[in-house]
Amino acid sequence: MAALLEMRGMVKTYGSLRANDGVDLDVFAGEIVGLLGENGSGKSTLMKLLFGMTEPDAGGIVFKGRELSGHRPREAMAAGIVMIHQHFMLVEAMTVLENIMLGWEEAGKLLRRGTIADRIREASERLGLDLDPDVRVADLPLGRRQRIEILKAVLRDADLLILDEPTSNLAPSEINELLNILRRLRSEGKGIVFITHKMPEVIEVCDRVVVLRAGKVAGKAGIAGADKASLAAMMVGRDVTAPLSVEPKAAGAVRLDIRALKAQDLGPLDLRLRGGEILGIAGVDGNGQLELAETLAGLRPVESGAITLDGAEITHATAARRTEAGLAYMPADRSTTALVKSMTIAENLMLRDSHRQPFSKGGLLDREATRKEARSLMERFDIRAPSEQTLAGSLSGGNQQKIVIARELARQPAVLVAHQPTWGLDPGATRFVLERMIALRDAGSAVIYISSELEEVLAVGDRIAVLAGGRIAGLVSRAEVDMTRIGLWMSERAA
Ligand SMILES: Nc1ncnc2c1ncn2[C@@H]1O[C@H](COP(=O)(O)OP(=O)(O)O)[C@@H](O)[C@H]1O
Numbered sequence: 001m002a003a004l005l006e007m008r009g010m011v012k013t014y015g016s017l018r019a020n021d022g023v024d025l026d027v028f029a030g031e032i033v034g035l036l037g038e039n040g041s042g043k044s045t046l047m048k049l050l051f052g053m054t055e056p057d058a059g060g061i062v063f064k065g066r067e068l069s070g071h072r073p074r075e076a077m078a079a080g081i082v083m084i085h086q087h088f089m090l091v092e093a094m095t096v097l098e099n100i101m102l103g104w105e106e107a108g109k110l111l112r113r114g115t116i117a118d119r120i121r122e123a124s125e126r127l128g129l130d131l132d133p134d135v136r137v138a139d140l141p142l143g144r145r146q147r148i149e150i151l152k153a154v155l156r157d158a159d160l161l162i163l164d165e166p167t168s169n170l171a172p173s174e175i176n177e178l179l180n181i182l183r184r185l186r187s188e189g190k191g192i193v194f195i196t197h198k199m200p201e202v203i204e205v206c207d208r209v210v211v212l213r214a215g216k217v218a219g220k221a222g223i224a225g226a227d228k229a230s231l232a233a234m235m236v237g238r239d240v241t242a243p244l245s246v247e248p249k250a251a252g253a254v255r256l257d258i259r260a261l262k263a264q265d266l267g268p269l270d271l272r273l274r275g276g277e278i279l280g281i282a283g284v285d286g287n288g289q290l291e292l293a294e295t296l297a298g299l300r301p302v303e304s305g306a307i308t309l310d311g312a313e314i315t316h317a318t319a320a321r322r323t324e325a326g327l328a329y330m331p332a333d334r335s336t337t338a339l340v341k342s343m344t345i346a347e348n349l350m351l352r353d354s355h356r357q358p359f360s361k362g363g364l365l366d367r368e369a370t371r372k373e374a375r376s377l378m379e380r381f382d383i384r385a386p387s388e389q390t391l392a393g394s395l396s397g398g399n400q401q402k403i404v405i406a407r408e409l410a411r412q413p414a415v416l417v418a419h420q421p422t423w424g425l426d427p428g429a430t431r432f433v434l435e436r437m438i439a440l441r442d443a444g445s446a447v448i449y450i451s452s453e454l455e456e457v458l459a460v461g462d463r464i465a466v467l468a469g470g471r472i473a474g475l476v477s478r479a480e481v482d483m484t485r486i487g488l489w490m491s492e493r494a495a
């Protein structure tokens with residue numbers, strides 16, 4: 001049987017960077033191919049070449065037996081290829097039906113509104129999409145909006161669907177539903193390219209995987225017999241599942257002292273952290289994690305209690321004052337609060353320091369000093385980009401997070417509050433983040449590591465606390481961890 005899609009020797013360069021360096025990819029009808037690779041390995045680039053969003057420097061594409069070249073997304077769609085975007089291109093004020101009709105040439109002419117509505121109901125039923133044509137997009141949760149994109153593809157009889165990290169913003173139940181939808185699409189004979197970092201999803205739904213590393217195919221495997229560790233090793237070319245070196249240094253003086261702290265939906269809570277220690281905070285999302293992180297960072301008002309940093313009270317200090325006092329903060333949502341995507345790497349790295357020597361000369365930014373410092377941070381924190389003048393928004397998630405880490409850690413903060421710092425990162429980048437947390441601890445800082453990934457909290461925390469209903473349900477040293485107790489604490493709800 002001929003492949004539905006054959007990509008051969010695809011090359012795409014950006015300046016001196018070879019984002020795709022001779023990549024081959026085949027997809028057959030009725031299969032799900034997992035496209036894996038670390039952030040920045042070239043997965044999205046390959047899909048953009050396929051979908052005609054950018055032109056290759058070399059290589060050839062054959063789709064359904066016909067050569068596809070010099071095409072744009074419109075031609076790709078006409079040929080039967082659909083890309084489900086990470087950020088959906090939907091008009092929120094319009095209904096599902098109206099969004100489906102947008103930009104669909106036959107709709108409204110050859111196809112009447114009522115006919116399309118019937119088809120939406122039928123396909124929604126058949127594939128388990130649970131979409132009503134007359135509901136406004138604004139009233140739908142994220143997971144359901146994504147299915148409108150899938151529905152569009154199905155109604156237009158696409159043969160190949162590209163899903164680029166479709167699960168990164170979904171709740172666990174929505175992920176399960178999406179995987180079921182993909183299985184149904186497969187059974188209807190669609191070819192699917194599924195990009196994700198999450199190994200359990202890959203193992204659950206893919207028929208085989210193709211792994212990219214630094215723009216080249218690093219390996220291919222059928223899913224039978226593949227396991228999480230072997231796939232992760234193929235992605236990074238080294239073992240990222242080996243235990244972290246986490247023997248704690250003797251803990252030093254108290255650096256962060258939280259007493260009877262109360263804020264909206266948080267507390268009262270008491271915590272004391274010493275230099276040279278990581279306090280891992282586990283718990284189910286939505287149990288005060290964001291409240292704790294933002295209250296410590298100075299972004300939410302304190303109702304009562306006290307926060308002391310290195311002996312100085314900062315309970316009601318502004319965020320800027322806290323930074324001055326030695327507090328660093330990595331928010332969970334780096335895309336909107338930690339990083340300015342329209343600014344360069346260098347500008348993002350200097351966000352907190354631009355008013356200081358040696359970067360400021362008489363109130364003006366010293367551009368050369370700024371750039372030099374940026375280049376040195378890029379080297380130290382392994383930020384991979386063409387130059388320090390590259391826009392932060394054009395980088396992969398892992399590299400964006402490395403900018404935030406470089407900025408927050410380079411100044412050796414007394415205390416770091418990290419909230420979900422590995423969100424959306426691949427195994428290699430996740431490992432990098434965890435190693436940096438440990439290095440910071442070993443240099444004498446105190447770290448609060450808040451994450452709903454229990455595995456990570458247990459891997460880095462010298463002590464582990466569980467947040468439930470905005471309060472500390474329990475706290476143990478790592479040596480005393482008992483999973484049953486942790487599970488019970490996690491399910492506790494403060495009255
Ligand atoms: N428009 C662009 N300009 C410059 N560099 C880019 C551009 N798009 C991607 N890159 C670079 O190409 C490499 C591959 O990126 P990408 O395909 O997005 O990786 P992935 O999807 O695997 O995370 C990265 O180093 C990225 O920074």
Ligand SMILES: [Mg+2]
Pocket residue numbers: 043044045164396
């Ligand atoms: Mg990508």
